Amino acid sequence: MKNWLDKMERRFGRYAIRNLTMYLLAGYAIGYLLSFTMPQLLNYFTLEPALILKGQVWRLLSWVIIPPNDNIIFVIFMMLLYYSLGNTLESYWGAFRYNVYIFSGILFTVIGAFIVNGLIGGITGFGSLYSTYYINMSIFLACASIMPDYQLLLYGIIPIKMKWLAILDVVLLAVDAVQGGLIIRIVIIASLLNFIIFFFCNRNLRGHSPKQAARRKKFQKQISRPQNQYAGGAKHRCAVCGRTELDDPTLEFRYCSKSNGNYEYCQEHRFAHEHGKESTTTQST
Numbered sequence: 001m002k003n004w005l006d007k008m009e010r011r012f013g014r015y016a017i018r019n020l021t022m023y024l025l026a027g028y029a030i031g032y033l034l035s036f037t038m039p040q041l042l043n044y045f046t047l048e049p050a051l052i053l054k055g056q057v058w059r060l061l062s063w064v065i066i067p068p069n070d071n072i073i074f075v076i077f078m079m080l081l082y083y084s085l086g087n088t089l090e091s092y093w094g095a096f097r098y099n100v101y102i103f104s105g106i107l108f109t110v111i112g113a114f115i116v117n118g119l120i121g122g123i124t125g126f127g128s129l130y131s132t133y134y135i136n137m138s139i140f141l142a143c144a145s146i147m148p149d150y151q152l153l154l155y156g157i158i159p160i161k162m163k164w165l166a167i168l169d170v171v172l173l174a175v176d177a178v179q180g181g182l183i184i185r186i187v188i189i190a191s192l193l194n195f196i197i198f199f200f201c202n203r204n205l206r207g208h209s210p211k212q213a214a215r216r217k218k219f220q221k222q223i224s225r226p227q228n229q230y231a232g233g234a235k236h237r238c239a240v241c242g243r244t245e246l247d248d249p250t251l252e253f254r255y256c257s258k259s260n261g262n263y264e265y266c267q268e269h270r271f272a273h274e275h276g277k278e279s280t281t282t283q284s285t
Contacts, residue, residue, distance in 0.1 A: 005096075009096045009097065016095035016096040017099055019090075020090065021083055022083070024082075024086070024132075025079045028075070028079060032067045034065075035070050042066060043127075046059065046063055047110065048125075049114045050123065059127075063127070066131055068131045068132060068136065086139055088147070092146055094252065101138075102139075109187075111190060112193075113190075119183065119186075120183070129187050130187065133191075134187070137192065140162075141169065144162040144166035145199060152165065236264055238266040239263040240272075243266060253265065254270050
C-alpha cells in the first residue's frame, strides 16, 4: 500500500486539499448553526441511501456537516481538539495522504450505509446512524498510533497519554458493537475501516520499521526546528528550484531525512533531488 500511495502522491499530490481539517470544522459550524436555526432542514442532509437512489444525490456528501453532538461545550471542545489533531496528522503524513485517509473514511461510511440499506429493504429513517463521530475517532486513533505518549488534559485538568484514551475508545467501540447488533457493527466497521487499513497495511502509521522510525524522528525534529528566514520574509525555500511560499502559496515543503543539512524541498522535487546538496541555482540566488 505504501508504494501505491507514493506513486499516487507523486502524480496527484498537487491536487490535495491543504488544511482539510479547517474545511471539515467549518462544515460542522454550519451544521451546528442550522441545528439551532432550522433543525428540520438537517433532515434533508442525512445519509439516506434509499433517498439517494431516488435522486437526492447531495446526501452523499451533505451528511458530513452534521455535528456528532448538539451540546455547544462538546462541539467547541471537539473542534479545538480535532483542529489540532488533524493538522498534526497532515504535517506528519503530508496533505495528500491525509486527504486519502479522510476521504476514504467518508467513502467507506457511504458504502456501509448502502449495505445497511440492502439489509433493511430500503427503509428510510436510519440517517441518524451515520455521522462523522467515528471518522473523528479514526483521526484520534491515528494520532495515538504515531504519538502514543503525547499527553492530553482530560476535562482540561487530568493529564493522560493518548494511548490510554485510545485503548479506552477501542474498548467502548467493542462494547457498542457487541450490544448494538449487526447494523451498528457495520456502521462502526465501515466508518473506521480507513484506520484499520492504514494501521495494518501502511507502515506510515505504526513506525515500527527503522525507515519509519527515521521518518518519525524527522517529523519531531521539524516541530522543534528553528524557522529559516529568506528574502521577502519567506520561511520555506526549495533547495532545488529556489521557490518559496511567496512565489506559489500552494507549494508544500518537506525536509529530507537522507540529506545532510537544513534542506527543504517542494512537492515537485521531494522525490527528485540529490541528497545532501543544494542546487547551484539556489546557491546563486
